[in-house]
Amino acid sequence: MTLQALLVVAAALFGVGLYGALSQQVVVMVMMGLELMLNGVVLAAAAMWWFLAPDPTGQVLILVVVAAMTVEMAMGFAVATLLHRSRSADMTDMATDLSR
Amino acid sequence: MxxxxxxxxxxxxxxxxxxxxxxxxxxxxxxxxxxxxxxxxxxxxxxxxxxxxxxxxxxxxxxxxxxxxxxxxxxxxxxxxxxxxxMSMVHDNRKAVVAAVAGFVLLGGGALLVPWPVRRGVPAPDGTAALGEALMGSKMLVMMAVSPVMVATIVAGIAIAAPRGRYDRLGDDLDRGRADDPQPGGVGR
CATH class of the missing domain: 1.10.287 (Helix Hairpins)
Incomplete structure (x- = not known):
């Protein structure tokens, strides 16, 4: 188990998540892609912490990333609920006007 | 081991x-x-x-x-x-695959090619205790920032997802004398 090995696995997770975030049409599946990307970020941050500078600052940074994941999911669910309620939409293609 | x-x-x-x-x-x-x-x-x-x-x-x-x-x-x-x-609910599948592979090659290649520095310092004997002391001490600002963000997330999530808000109950100008609720409450006064 080396720094490079952990970072390559993290890159693979990030790549898979990026594919999901870009390709999926269902809002919740897009959120799953974003979660996978952040999963890779958490693993990469843990690798950096352990192999480069194992002081508490790195752990605090990882906790911030985990908190960001929580906020992303909570707000994503809330927006998806509102979309479903207001226009029965669960696909990103049905809400493209929100990007304007 | x-x-x-x-x-x-x-x-x-x-x-x-x-x-x-x-x-x-x-x-x-x-x-x-x-x-x-x-x-x-x-x-x-x-x-x-x-x-x-x-x-x-x-x-x-x-x-x-x-x-x-x-x-x-x-x-x-x-x-x-x-x-x-x-189900196959995807769009721009080819572009997404290319972007994902490119991202993996870029990040993975960087991980393998970058001359990483040697480790500085050693982990604390009890990492969890060290994290707790940092959060309650020198890194307190992080907790002070994350906590209101979490509270704001709860409030915003409920405000966005709630089926009926105060404008539905009290009108656009919030001047309706009696709230328009599907199930009226109170004591009838």
Whole structure:
């Protein structure tokens, strides 16, 4: 188990998540892609912490990333609920006007 | 011990990546959710291998609960059979694959080619205690920032997702004398 090995696995997770975030049409599946990307970020941050500078600052940074994941999911669910309620939409293609 | 840790790490790494990939291959959104939970659990357990006991357990517990909520959410709102429903709901699949592969090659190549510096310092004997002391001491500002963000998230989530807000109850100008509720409450005065 080396720094490079952990970072390559993290890159693979990030790549898979990026594919999901870009390709999926269902809002919740897009959120799953974003979660996978952040999963890779958490693993990469843990690798950096352990192999480069194992002081508490790195752990605090990882906790911030985990908190960001929580906020992303909570707000994503809330927006998806509102979309479903207001226009029965669960696909990103049905809400493209929100990007304007 | 090192060999055992290596074996466990690679098993967890394969599980994390393969389960992550299956998230977008399953024909059932409920199963996709479970696959994502498996991926998170594998990463959480991998964190335990680098002595991130607290963070690893937080990731495992939080993500298992989060995926449970997500499964319930999808079954409630998506109107899909959570067991088996063939689906292929993608757009720009080719571009997404190219972007994902390019991202992996860029990040993975960087990880392998960058001359990483040597480790500075040693981990604290009790990493969890060190993290707690940091959060309650020199890194208190982080907790002070994250806490209101979490509260704001709760308030904003409820405000966005609530079916009826104060404007529905009291009118656009909030000047309706009596709230327009489907089930009137109070004592009738």
């Amino acid at each position: 090192t060999v055992l840790a290596d074996v466990v790490f690679w098993v967890l790494a394969v599980i994390a990546v393969v389960a992550g990939a299956w998230v977008f291959r399953f024909d059932s959104m409920a199963r996709a959710t479970y696959a994502l939970a498996v991926s998170f659990v594998a990463v959480g357990l991998a964190l335990l291998l680098v002595d991130l006991d607290y963070v690893g357990m937080v990731v495992v517990l939080m993500m298992v609960m989060e995926m449970a909520v997500m499964a319930v959410y999808m079954i409630m709102f998506m109107g899909m059979n959570p067991a088996l429903m063939p």
